[in-house]
Amino acid sequence: MASLIPDMEQNILDAPFDAALGERYLVYALSTITARSLPDLRDGLKPVHRRLLWAMRLLRLNPDQAYKKCARVVGDVIGKYHPHGDASVYDAMVRLAQDFALRVPLVDGQGNFGNIDGDNAAAMRYTEARLTDAAIRLMDGLDEESVPFRTTYNGEEEEPEVFPGLFPNLLVNGAAGIAVGMATSIPPHNPVEIVDAALHLLHQPDADTAALLQFVGGPDFPTGGVLVEPPESIAEAYATGRGSFRLRARWAVEDQGRGTWTIIISEVPYQVLKGKLIEQLASLITEKKLPILADVADESDEAVRIVITPKSRNVDADVLMESLFKLTDLEVRVPLNMNVLDEGRPGVLGLKPVIAKWLVHQREVLLARSRYRLGRIDARLEVLGGLLKAYLNLDEVIRIIREADDAKAELKAAFDLTDVQAEAILNMRLRSLRKLEEIEITLENKALTEEARGLRTLIADPAKQTERLAADLTALRTAYGPTTALGRRRTSLAAAPQVKLVPIEAMIEKEPITIICSAKGWIRAMKGHADLAGTDALKFKEGDGPAFAFHAQTTDRIVVAASDGRFYTLMPDRLPGGRGFGEPLRLMIDLAKGVEIVSIFTHQPERRLLLAASDGRGFQVDSAELLAETRKGKAVMNPRDGSRLAVVRWIAAGDDMVAVIGENRKLLVFPLEELPQLQKGQGVALQKYKDGGMSDVRTFVMADGLSWPMGGGSGRTRTEADLTFWKGARASAGRMPPTGFPRDNKFSL
Known part of the structure; x- marks a missing residue:
């Protein structure tokens, strides 16, 4: 074993690790780009x-x-x-x-x-x-x-x-692939349109992309659909080789009689799986995301037939479909990134360069095939020339073959033949000596001589090459004509209709509800405006109890404030019913682990709220800034480390003062104008603390005084009219509250 160590040491290379890794990764990247993921411009494969x-x-x-x-x-x-x-x-x-x-x-x-x-x-x-x-x-x-x-x-x-054939596969069938650091995405096109554009560019090499777009209207997808991309956007995409196209499903209204109707989807967008599309449509119904949609059914066999039923006959079909286009894959964006291998090098090309370079390849193929054919003809003409000499001197040829020791050498010397011609004469069968065979050879020789003359002219004359390519392209166009199954355009070109979408809230029937949320975050919505005082008697899971209860309408938006400063938006019509315990909020929103619900309330447009963290920092915020579009919510307040969002309160019209009390039981009153209005952030200090943090904060009207509830469940309140003793600048320490202020340090109003 020890004897192998010197040999192993000879194979060890001393090189920087980053250089060695970079060199090997570059080899891998080039291999992926050129030999796996990107198509060749010439054959599109x-x-x-x-x-x-x-x-x-x-x-x-x-x-x-x-x-x-x-x-x-x-x-x-x-x-x-x-x-x-x-x-x-x-x-x-x-x-x-x-x-x-x-x-x-x-x-x-x-x-x-x-x-x-x-x-x-x-x-x-x-x-x-x-x-x-x-x-x-x-x-x-x-x-x-x-x-x-x-x-x-x-x-x-x-x-x-590469393949040589005259079929524009790259653009007709498109391509898609992901390499290392680059990708390609070429949608399919109509073969007739591509051939027409190639013919035009063949005769007019200086034509620009705009001229070619007179023939190529846009992608033509195997599954059909309707292309609603604006013409100027299509032109820019083909000019640069980068862009995207809006593709919609094809649909029509089918009359069901008695004023009722359904929508029939007959073609779905390219590469959209019909099964997943049905699931998307069904989820809109189960999750109540589109109230004007009643039902969806898949009646497809070999042909696509998706039946969409509206909620009522009064629903506008265009509005329903525009909503579905927005919410599902009935409308998709198909990317265009014409990244192809051109002479072995990757590059993004526009429509004109792709067709022009493909025509150059076809011209090279035409020349190569012509030279090959010319070589075969010259070889055959050489043989035919020898055979014709044999027929003219048939008796002498027969004598030489019968009597000569080296017939091949004597034939070459006697008739000035090449080695190939002499071999062909010796290999002739006896049946070939008939007169008819001589006539056929003469005719073949004449025809091949004429063909060879034409091939030499073709190879030498670019105009003849253009004429031949045009004839071949015309024949290809005939085979895939616009009336054939493969040549007929499947994707229609149209402008997207200007339909004014109705907000989802406007589609929901307005009904009163009562929303109840438990301390552990289980939420439900009861029909009608129930007595809020009686919500404590509702059933909750063991160890759970009521936390929030308020009245709302099904058309409202519900805002959920979390202790990490994020705000979430819920639609009341999608909340579970009042029977049972409801459903966990965490199934509806992405609430982080360990984060608690601070407040749940109905969104009230054009009003402001006061947000305050447990460390005594806060600010005013417009209610519109709290609405979130996704399950992840919207970060509005960013509490400092160790603190959390503690108070969310509406600022009533006319309020001009802020009252804040700390855990140290000191009360401070300062003007509301000293509190800034922000869109998001940590806020400013409301009150100064040596120890502890903030207990509660609220706004009020100075002229009305500061009120708080009295204990004992009497429902009475107490009001302190003269607040001069507690009034100070924002971020001051404050003073002990008036006699009778609640021991829990909460304003509770």
């Missing part, structure tokens, strides 16, 4: 997709051939070309076959390949597949040395670096 189609081609899975098991294809791919997991390869194959994922599928699947509900495909041993016509077009020319090949990872096979 990632390596795994390209290897899948190549393997299927070698298995001769053409559209006119029988299907083969997907497991066979995946096995060939991971064994010969793509040394990764079979699950990831099969997932990539499944996507190529899904007509709701790709605008023009490249794999023709037989069996369960998943659905729009989000169900997974069957196992690869059950499903079968073959290539589609689009995949054949994409690989057309691979046998004609049109693109370079490279050896596979084990050096045993070869695979194409």
Whole structure:
């Protein structure tokens, strides 16, 4: 064992750790970008997709051939070309076959390949597949040395670096992927529109993006939908290669007779799972987030049919749908980030550069195929020239073959033949000596000579190349014409209707309720305005009891103040009913552990509140600043370490003074104008303490005096009219309160 140590030491590299880590991470990042996540601009494919189609081609899975098991294809791919997991390869194959994922599928699947509900495909041993016509077009020319090949990872096979076919797959089927430090997101487009734009750019190379947008209206998604993005936003996105598109579900009103109606959703947005969409719609009903929505039903078979029933016939359909677009995935934003590999380098390109560079690739492929064909023709013409010489001197050729010891050498010398021509003559069959064969060879020689002349002209003349590309693109457009199933535009272009949304509160029927919250945070809402004094008699969980009870309306907003200074907003119509113990507040709001409820009250617009922490700091705040939009609430007061929000009180109209009393039983009265009004913060000192903190604080009218309840449950109050003795500047220490002030140091009014 010791003898191995010197050898191991020779393999140890002395290098800075950050440099070594950076070098290795860069290699990994480049590999992820170029060989996994970003598509090639020329064929729009990632390596795994390209290897899948190549393997299927070698298995001769053409559209006119029988299907083969997907497991066979995946096995060939991971064994010969793509040394990764079979699950990831099969997932990539499944996507190529899904007509709701790709605008023009490249794999023709037989069996369960998943659905729009989000169900997974069957196992690869059950499903079968073959290539589609689009995949054949994409690989057309691979046998004609049109693109370079490279050896596979084990050096045993070869695979194409890119596909040469004349099919604009990058824009037609789009792409999505996340690399290291970058990502790509290209939505699908209509094949006819892309071909039309390519034809225009082919004849007008100086055309700008605006000219191309006369042909390309926007993305065309496999699942249809309605694109409601403004034209100027679409133009900017295609010009820069970055942006997003608003996509909505397609819907229509269906008359049910007698004035009733329902809304039918016939197309859902791209990549939105219908099953999850139904769950979203159902949750709006169960959580009472949209009162004008009564029911939702999924009546889909092969076609999407989601039935939405309004609460009443008086509901406006546009208002209902605009609300659903806002609250659910019936409207989504589809990102555009045309980050592609251009000559092996990643970059974000606009619409024009993508089409222009694709046309450059197609021109290069056309030239490579033409040179390959020209080479094959020249080789055949050489053979035909020798055969024609043989027919002109048939008797002598036969004599040489019969009598000569080295027939090949004598034929070459006698008729000035090349080695290839002499070999072709010697390999002729006797049946080829008939006169008809000579005529056929003469005609073939003439036709090939003419074809070779045309190919040389094509290779030398860019105008001829443009003419040929235009003819090929026109043929492609005919195959995917606007009247065909694949060429017909599925996503409509429209402007979003200007519908004024009604606030959710306005949709709720106004009814009186009584809200009760227990000391442990269980809340419920009883119908009607019950006697608040009788709420103590309600049933509570063992060890729990009443804490807050007040009247409200179902259209109000309920504000919950927590001891950490955060405020939360609840809708009363969504609170549990009065039967039972209610539900914990922590299920409705994200209340931090250990945080207590300080106050619960009905929001009153255009009023101010006094917030005070236990350390005697506070400020005024407008009630509008307390409303929160999410479960996480809104941080309004930021108590200092060791303190908490202790008092939340309404400031009544006309109040001009603040009364604060500390745990040291000292009372201070100062003008309300000395207390600042803030949106959020820690506030300012209300009273100065040597020990302890604040007990209570309130505002009042100086002219009316300061009142507090008298003990004994008599309900009587006592008022101190002359408060000169206790009046001082804010943050003063204060003095002992008047005789008879409550021992609990609470104003309780």
